[in-house]
Amino acid sequence: MPDIPLLAESPAALAALGRATTLYTDLDGTLLGRGGCLLVDGDxxxxxxxxxxxxxxxxxxxxxxxxxxxxxxxxxxxxxxxDWSGFIAELGCVVVTARGEHPVYFTGDWPDGALAEGDTPFAVIERSGALTALQDLFPGRIEPHGPYQVDRTSTHVLRGCVDLDAGRAVLAGLDPPVDLVDNGIIRPPRHTLAGCEEIHAYHLVPAGVTKQRAAAR
Structure with a gap:
């Protein structure tokens, strides 16, 4: 990956920033410090x-x-x-243009009709059998990541230690296709996983959904 210059070292970057009207920011490790807190630093x-x-x-x-x-x-x-307005939640699946407005679901590469009126991507993924397919492929090595699995309308949050490419290959064959996103290493206080020296958080998302694509819509 090429080095990204500091703004003070790049007049062109400073000039471009001066023309910006919208700023997109992540939270953990970007806006927030350790433990997801606004009022502490990275240490x-x-x-x-x-x-x-x-x-x-x-x-x-x-x-x-x-x-x-x-x-x-x-x-x-x-x-x-x-005091901000719109946001993009659940890794790009839930787009809210202004605080208080109804969300719009972004379902990536799903075909027309995959999400019926009144349905949610979360329910469609649940019915697709995605979690069962992963648990069959990786017995004892992946499970729902409670309590973060609750109150979601699009993505499923999991934890475990799996072969990402193998899991994605199985999920790509579902109808509609689902993707598995690795969200990094976590240290849950409790779990029922077996044989996992390093535990990762994963998201099940509609195939083709990314934060970048959601922001570009």
Whole structure:
């Protein structure tokens, strides 16, 4: 990956930033410090740096959009606290253009008709048998990641230690196709997994859904 210059070292980047009207930000490891806290830094030390940055972008009049794997209810509260409006939740599946408005589901490469009126991507993925297919392929090595699995309308959150490519290959054959996204290493306080030295969080999403594609819509 090429080095990304600091803004102070790139007049062109500074000029481009000066023309920006919308800012997209993730949460964990980006806006938030250790433990998902706004008022600590990456080392867990008390810090107001992120809060001051929130005030700065608000004073500048930027339209800030949170883009996160968290669910709609969580992002609604974070957006309210920061005095921001729209956001993209559940890894790109749930798009809310303004706080308080009804969400729009982005289902990536699913064919027309895959999501019926009144249905949710979460329910469609559940009916597809995606979780069962993964548990059959990786017995004892993947399970729902409670309590983060609740209150979701699009993605399923799992934890485990699996071969990502093998899992994705199985899910691609479902109707409609589903994708498996690795969201990094986690340290759950409790689980029922077997033989996992390193546990990862995973999301089941409609095939073709990404944060980038959702933001570009």
């Amino acid at each position: 867990g030390e008390p810090s107001t740096t992120a809060a001051e940055a929130v005030c700065a972008v608000n004073r500048a009049g930027l339209d800030v959009r949170i883009v996160s794997g968290r669910n709609r209810a969580q992002l609604t509260e974070i957006a309210r606290i920061c």
